[in-house]
Amino acid sequence: MQFESWSEFWAMGGYGFFVWLAFGVSLLALIGLILQSRLARKQVLRTILQEQQRQKRIQASRSKQVKGNKA
Amino acid sequence: MKAALGALLGRELALAFRQKGELLQPLVFFILVISLFPLGVGPGPQTLQKIGPGVIWVAVLLASLLGMERLFRDDFNDGWLEQMSLSAVPLTLVVLIKVMAHWLTCVLPLLLISPLLALFLHLTADMYKALLMTLILGTPLLSLVGATGVALTTGLQRGGVLLSLLLLPLFIPLLIFATSAVDAAALQLSYNGQLAIIAALLLLALALTPFATAYALRVVQG
Amino acid sequence: MWKWLHPYAKSEKAFELCARLLPWLSISAIVILATGTLWGLMFAPADYQQGDSFRIIYIHVPSAILSMGVYSAMAVAALVGLVWQLRTATMAVAAIAPVGAVLTFIALFTGAAWGKPMWGTWWVWDARLTSELILLFLYLGVMALYQSFDDKQQGGKAAGVMALVGVVNLPIIHFSVEWWNTLHQGATITKFGKPSIAPEMLWPLLLCILGLALASAALSVYRFQSELMRREIHRPWVQAQARKEHSDAV
Numbered sequence: 001m002q003f004e005s006w007s008e009f010w011a012m013g014g015y016g017f018f019v020w021l022a023f024g025v026s027l028l029a030l031i032g033l034i035l036q037s038r039l040a041r042k043q044v045l046r047t048i049l050q051e052q053q054r055q056k057r058i059q060a061s062r063s064k065q066v067k068g069n070k071a
Numbered sequence: 072m073k074a075a076l077g078a079l080l081g082r083e084l085a086l087a088f089r090q091k092g093e094l095l096q097p098l099v100f101f102i103l104v105i106s107l108f109p110l111g112v113g114p115g116p117q118t119l120q121k122i123g124p125g126v127i128w129v130a131v132l133l134a135s136l137l138g139m140e141r142l143f144r145d146d147f148n149d150g151w152l153e154q155m156s157l158s159a160v161p162l163t164l165v166v167l168i169k170v171m172a173h174w175l176t177c178v179l180p181l182l183l184i185s186p187l188l189a190l191f192l193h194l195t196a197d198m199y200k201a202l203l204m205t206l207i208l209g210t211p212l213l214s215l216v217g218a219t220g221v222a223l224t225t226g227l228q229r230g231g232v233l234l235s236l237l238l239l240p241l242f243i244p245l246l247i248f249a250t251s252a253v254d255a256a257a258l259q260l261s262y263n264g265q266l267a268i269i270a271a272l273l274l275l276a277l278a279l280t281p282f283a284t285a286y287a288l289r290v291v292q293g
Numbered sequence: 294m295w296k297w298l299h300p301y302a303k304s305e306k307a308f309e310l311c312a313r314l315l316p317w318l319s320i321s322a323i324v325i326l327a328t329g330t331l332w333g334l335m336f337a338p339a340d341y342q343q344g345d346s347f348r349i350i351y352i353h354v355p356s357a358i359l360s361m362g363v364y365s366a367m368a369v370a371a372l373v374g375l376v377w378q379l380r381t382a383t384m385a386v387a388a389i390a391p392v393g394a395v396l397t398f399i400a401l402f403t404g405a406a407w408g409k410p411m412w413g414t415w416w417v418w419d420a421r422l423t424s425e426l427i428l429l430f431l432y433l434g435v436m437a438l439y440q441s442f443d444d445k446q447q448g449g450k451a452a453g454v455m456a457l458v459g460v461v462n463l464p465i466i467h468f469s470v471e472w473w474n475t476l477h478q479g480a481t482i483t484k485f486g487k488p489s490i491a492p493e494m495l496w497p498l499l500l501c502i503l504g505l506a507l508a509s510a511a512l513s514v515y516r517f518q519s520e521l522m523r524r525e526i527h528r529p530w531v532q533a534q535a536r537k538e539h540s541d542a543v
Contacts, residue, residue, distance in 0.1 A: 002336060009335065013345035015410055022349045022406035023330075026356065026399045030508070033395045037512060041519040042542075048526055048535040219458060223451045227441050236437055237455060240430040241462050244469035251473065272465065279461070283454060286375070290450040 075160050076168055083172030097138035098180045104130040105188050116193040123192035124202060124253035128246055131181060131210065136235055138177035139217045142169065143225040143288065153292055162285035170211075170218045170281075178210045194253075201256030205249035208269045215276040216241055222287035245269065304521050305530045307381050311514045311521075318511035326504030333497035340494075349407040351498060355505040357400040357421075360428060363393035363509055367435070368460035371453035383449030384524060386456055387439050388516035392509050394432035401425055420474040424467045431459040445524055 003009040012019045087094055108126050112118055146152045156162050185206065189199040220238040224230035252265035333351035340347035367389040374382030404422055405415045416422070435452045442448025525531050 002338060012348065013339060015344060015346035018346055018406045018410050019334075019348055022403040023334075023352055025402050025406075026352045029395050029399050029402075033392065033512060036391070037516050037519070040516070041522075041538075044519050044523045045535045045539050045542075048522065048532060049539060051526055052532055052535075219454070223438060223454060224441075229441065233434075233437055233441055236430070237434040240427045240434065240466070241458070243427060244462075244465045247469045247473040283458060287451065287454050290447055290454065293444065293447060 072160065076164060079160070079165065079168045080172055083169060084176065087172065087176040093138075093141070094176055094180075097134040097177055098184065100137055101130050101134040101181050102184065102188065104133065105191060109191065119192045120194060120198075120257070123189070123194050124198065124250045124257075125246075126192065127185070127188060127202060128205075128209075128249050131206065132213065132239065132242055132246065134181060135178055135210065135213050135217065136238060139173065139214070139221050140231055140234060142173055142218060142221045147225045147291070152288060156289060156292065162288060163281040166218060166222075166281045166284045166288070170214050170284075173218075174211055174214045178214060182206050182210065195257065197256045197259065198253050201253045201262055204266055205252050205269060208266060208273055209245050209249050212245055212269070212273045212276050213242065215273075215280045219280050219284045219287060222284045222291065225288070226291045245272065248272075304381055304525050304528070308518055308521050308530075308534070311518050315511060315514050315518075318507055318514060322504055322507035322511050324504075325500055326508055329497045329500030329504050333494075333501060337494050337497050338491070343411060346407065346410045347494075349403050350494075351501045353400060353403040353407055354498060355502040356396045356403065357425065358502060359505055359509055360393060360397040360400050360425065362506070363389060363396055363513075364428065364432070364456075364460070364463070366513075367393060368456050371456040371460075374453045375450070375457070380446070380449070380524070381521070383446075383453050384520040385513070385517055386435070386453050387445075387449055388520045389513045390432055390435045390439070390452070390456075392512050392516070394429060394436060396505075396509060397425060397429040397432055401429065418474065420467075420471040423470045423474070424463075427466050427470070428463070431463070435459070 010016055010020070105126060108122065109119055112122065143152060146155075155165050182203070185203065186199065189202065194202065217238055220234055220241075221230075223237065224234050227233065248265045248268050252262035252269075255262040255265065330351055334348055337348070337351075339345050367386055370382045370385040370389065373379055374386060401422070404425070408417065408422075409415050435455050438455050439445075439448045439452040442451060522531050522535065
C-alpha cells in the first residue's frame with residue numbers, strides 16, 4: 001500500500017480531483033454502455049414476444065374463419 | 072463503350088444546366104460564407120491574409136458538400152440507377168463519369184470565382200497561385216471521396232447532416248496539406264511536397280473510391 | 294480451419310458460441326479489471342515527476358489502445374462481411390461500433406483530465422489527441438449511418454463500407470495530423486520526459502489493458518447477440534430463446 005491513510009488515498013497527492021474525475025467518468029461511461037446494452041436487449045425481447053403474440057392471434061382468427069366456412 | 076460514356080457525360084451536363092438554380096446555390100453559398108469572415112473577424116488585411124487560406128478551403132469543403140447531396144438522389148428516385156446497374160456499362164465507370172460531371176458543373180465555378188475571393192481576403196499573388204494549385208488537385212479528391220459518402224446516404228430521408236458527419240473527418244488531411252501549402256507560399260517557401268502529397272491522395276482516391284461508390288450504390292438499392 | 298469456422302456463419306451456432314463465451318469473458322473481465330485498477334491506484338509507486346496524477350494512466354492508456362484495437366476488429370468484421378457476404382459479420386460491425394465509441398470517449402476524457410494538471414490545460418491540439426477525436430467522429434459516423442437505415446440488412450452493409458473507408462483513411466489522417474502539429478507548434482508540451490516504466494507500474498497497466506479488452510469483448514458479444522435476435526426475429530430458435538430469457542428475467 002502506497003498510502004498511509006484513506007484520506008491520503010482520496011487526496012492522491014493533491015491530484016485527487018483529476019484522478020477521481022477521470023476514473024469516475026470512465027466508470028460512468030462503462031456502466032452507461034452496459035445499461036444501454038441491457039435496455040436494447042430487453043427491447044428486442046419485447047419486440048419478439050409481441051410479434052409472436054400477433055402471429056398467434058392471426059392464426060387463431062384464421063382457423064376460426066376456416067371453421068366458420070365449413071359450417 | 073466510349074460512345075456510351077460520352078453520351079452519359081453529355082446527359083449529366085445537360086441535366087445540370089437545365090437546373091440553373093441548383094447549380095448556382097453552392098456558388099452563392101461559397102461567396103457568402105467567405106464574405107462573412109471579414110465581417111466577423113474585422114477588416115484588417117493582415118488578419119485576413121493569415122486566416123484566408125483556411126477560410127477559403129473550409130468554405131470549399133462546405134460548398135461542395137452542399138452541392139454533392141443530390142449527386143445520386145434524382146437518379147435513384149426515378150430508377151435510372153437501377154437500370155444503369157443492369158446495363159453493360161460497369162457501374163464504376165458510370166460513377167466516375169457522374170463525379171466528373173459534378174466537378175465540372177459544381178466545383179469548377181468555385182475555382183473560377185476564387186480570384187475575386189482571394190482579393191477579398193488580401194491574398195498575395197504567390198499565395199493565390201498556391202491556392203489555385205491545391206484547389207485544382209484537391210477538389211477532384213473531394214468529389215471522389217464525397218461520392219462514396221453520398222452513395223451510402225442515397226435514399227435516406229435525412230441524409231444531409233449525416234453526410235457531413237461521414238465526410239468531414241475524411242477531408243481533414245486534405246485541409247491540412249492544402250492550407251499549409253498556401254502558408255508556405257506566403258513565406259516564399261517551396262510547397263511542392265504538399266502538392267505531391269495531395270496528388271498522391273488524389274490518385275489513391277481515383278483508384279479506390281469508384282469501386283466503393285459502386286458497391287455502396289448496389290447496397291442501397293437492396 | 295474453415296471447416297471449423299464455417300458453422301459459425303449460421304446465426305444459431307454463432308449465438309450458442311456467444312452464450313458459451315459470455316460468462317467467461319465477463320467474469321474474467323471484472324476480476325482482472327478490478328485487480329489491475331486497485332493495484333494501480335493503491336499499490337503502484339507514485340511517479341517521481343508526476344506524483345499520483347500518473348495513476349490516470351491505468352484507464353487512459355488501456356482505453357486509448359483499445360479504441361484503436363476495437364476499430365481494427367470492426368474493420369476486419371466489415372471486410373469479412375463484404376467479401377464473403379456473411380450477414381453475421383455485418384451484425385458484428387453494428388454491435389462493436391458503440392463499444393469502440395465509448396472507449397474513445399474515455400480515452401479523450403481521461404486524457405483531458407490528465408492534461409489539466411500536467412500541461413496546465415484541458416485540451417491541446419496535440420497530434421494524438423486530435424487523431425483520437427477524429428476516431429470518435431468516425432465511430433459516430435458508422436453508428437449514425439447504421440441507425441438511419443430502416444432495413445438493418447442494408448444498414449449493416451453500409452456501415453461496413455464506412456468502417457472500411459475509415460480504416461483506409463485512419464493512417465492518412467494520423468500522419469497528416471502529426472505533420473500538421475509539428476509544423477504549427479513544435480513538440481514542446483507534449484513530450485514530457487518519458488522514463489522507461491518501472492515493472493511495479495507496468496504490471497497493473499498490463500492487467501488493466503487485458504481487463505478492459507476482455508470487458509470490450511464481453512460487451513461486444515452481448516450486443517452482437519441482441520443484434521442477431523433483432524435481425525432474425527422470425528426464426529424459431531430466436532423465439533424460443535426470447536421466451537427463455539424473458540421467463541428468466543421474470
